[in-house]
Amino acid sequence: MATQHNTSLVVPKSTLSRLPLYYSHIRKMQQQGEKYVSAAAVAQSLNLNPVLVRKDLSGVSSVEGKPRAGFEIDTLLNDLSDFLGYNKVDEAILVGVGSLGRLILTNKEFSSMGLNITVGFDKDPDLHGLQVGDKFILPMEKMESYIKRTGVKIGIITVPADQAQAVCDQMVECGILAIWNFAFTLLNVPQGILVKNENLPSSLAVLSHQLAKKLNNDK
Amino acid sequence: MATQHNTSLVVPKSTLSRLPLYYSHIRKMQQQGEKYVSAAAVAQSLNLNPVLVRKDLSGVSSVEGKPRAGFEIDTLLNDLSDFLGYNKVDEAILVGVGSLGRLILTNKEFSSMGLNITVGFDKDPDLHGLQVGDKFILPMEKMESYIKRTGVKIGIITVPADQAQAVCDQMVECGILAIWNFAFTLLNVPQGILVKNENLPSSLAVLSHQLAKKLNNDK
DNA sequence: GCCATACCGATAAAAATTTATCCATTTGTT
C-alpha cells in the first residue's frame, strides 16, 4: 500500500500553530519566483529544527517531497491552504466593540485566512446601528436570533473579563461551537465546545520572568 | 533537610503561563473576603486538573499549604506577585504606533503587571512629539540613544511583518534583551535574546482547524 | 481525645512533543 498522505492524520496542536508561519514564509518564496522549497531550507529560515519542519510538512502535504529538490511550492501552498482552511470561509461574530474589538473587526487580514467576521454586538446603545469598517454593530438582544438564523459557529469575545462568562454562556446557548476568547479569564464551557484563549498577561509573565532569570544569572 | 520552597526551582513555561490566571482568580477570592484557598478549589473553578494546579502552586509558594485548609491567600498572592514580577516594574519601549500599538500603549492594565511602557517610536513624522495616552511618540532615530540612556531591556514590536526584523535588529544592537513580538513573523535573534511571539493567525489556525474536524466528525 | 475527611507533597506513570538516526531515492556531476 502506498504511504498515506493528507488523510486525517493526527496533527498536534503545536504543529498546527506553526503551519501559518510556514505558509507565509513559503508564500513569500513563491512571490520571489521560487518553484521548489525544502523542509531544511524552511527550517533554517525560521530558526527551527529541520526534523520538526520535515515532520510538520509531511503531515499536510498531499505528495511526497522529492529528494534533492524538496516540495513543489505551488502544490505545497495549496495543501497548506486546504489544511488551514484558508480556501473556505468561516463566518464569525464578535461581541464587545471596544478598542480591541474594533481593531479585530476592522482587520482585513483575517479574511485571507478564511475568517469573515460578519457583525459586532455590544450592549452600549450609542453604538447600535453604527458601522465599524463595513461591519454593523447590533444590540446584544439580537445575538440569539442572528446566530440561529445564520448558523454562524464561531464567536469572538472581546468584552471585559467580568462579562466574558455571561457572553460565553449566551453564545453556547445559541449554538456557537468555537470561541476565540480575548478576555483575561478562563471560560467554563460544556464538553465539546472549543475555546482558544488569547492571553497577554500570560505571555508577558513568561517573557518577564525569563528576563528576570536571565539578568539574575548573568550578574 | 527541609523541603526547599521557592528556591529557583525550574518552573516550566506552561506553568508560568497559568500563574497569571491563578493570580487573578485568587485575587478575586481575596476581595470577596476569603482567607484560604485550596489548589483543588482553584482547579475546579478554572477547569483544570487538580494535580496540575497543586504542582504549579507548590512551585511558587514560599510556605507549604496546610492540609484541609489550603494556602493562606495573602501569602500566596504575595508569592505569586513576586514570582511574576508584579511587585517590581520593568520598563519597555514600543515600536510601531499603529492601531495595535496605540492599543497597547494606552492599556493601563500592564502597569499592574509590572510593565511600564515609557515611550513609543514610529517612523511617521506626523506622529512625532504627539502623545498617546500619556506616552510620547518619538522618531525612530531617537531609539538608539533612548535605549542606551535609560537601559531599558524590553522592546515591543507592533510594526507590520515586513519591517519587524529590521526593528528587531536595531533593538538588539542597542541592548534590548527581551522582545515581545506582535508582528506575524518569526524573528532572527542572536543566542540569548528572548523573544515571545504573539500570533493571531496561529491561534486562529488551531481553532478553525479543530472546528472543521469537529464538524466533520459529527456529521 | 479519637476518627474520618480533605488536602498537600512526592514519586511514578503516561501522554504529548521534540530531537536524533538511519536508510532509500532522486538529482546533478564527472
Add this chain to the structure above:
DNA sequence: AACAAATGGATAAATTTTTATCGGTATGGC
C-alpha cells in the same frame, strides 16, 4: 554510466508536560 550529495520518510530516543497514585498530616465533628 557511476558516484557523491542532498533530501524526505520512518523509526527510535529523549525531553517536556500532564495525569495518576500513595502516604502523611492537620482539621473539624463526635
